[in-house]
Amino acid sequence: MSARIYHNPACGTSRNTLAMLEQAGASPEVIEYLKTPPTRDELVDLIARMGITPRDLLRQKGTPYDELGLGEDRWSDDELVDFMMAHPILINRPIVVTDLGVALCRPSEKVLDLLPEGAIGEYVKEDGEVVKGGAA
Incomplete structure (x- = not known):
């Protein structure tokens, strides 16, 4: 399964999402977007593919x-x-792209919508919360 994550390693939600992708068997392309921001065209495309507005993607x-x-x-x-191009920290994260779609994965469980059903049996988040991926 191909996957890409716009990731901030300092963010627990982003770390949990990346770990779930890896547990599902993906070897995601990891883009630390604060170091390597998307181009304007890429950002606009991601927003459109998520079906949200730029305001919905703003991090406060x-x-x-x-x-x-x-x-x-x-x-x-x-x-x-x-503004997001000038200040990439304003881009909320993590954004995940897989063959099944694109989503802002907040909370991290939203990544399950972008994975094949049953790809994750169970995942324990950093805070101890258990996420069940459903049965195949």
Whole structure:
């Protein structure tokens, strides 16, 4: 199974998602998006494929979201993408791409929608929560 994850190794949700991909047998292409951000075209494509808006992808916690006034409704989608390009930390994570689709995997269990049914029997997250992947 091919997979790609836009990953931040400092993020527990991102680490759990990557571990679930690996447990499912994937050898995902790992893109540390803070070091290697997607191009503008790639980001716009990911947003479209997820079926969300740029605002839906904005991360608030630990970012310059408030300082930039991004909570205001005056910003267009193009402008919000411009902010994410200028400040990749504003891109929420992890974003996962597999043959079954593209999703922002928050919470990390959302990755199950992008894996074959039963690909993960059970996974124990870093905080001890058990995730069941369903039966094949």
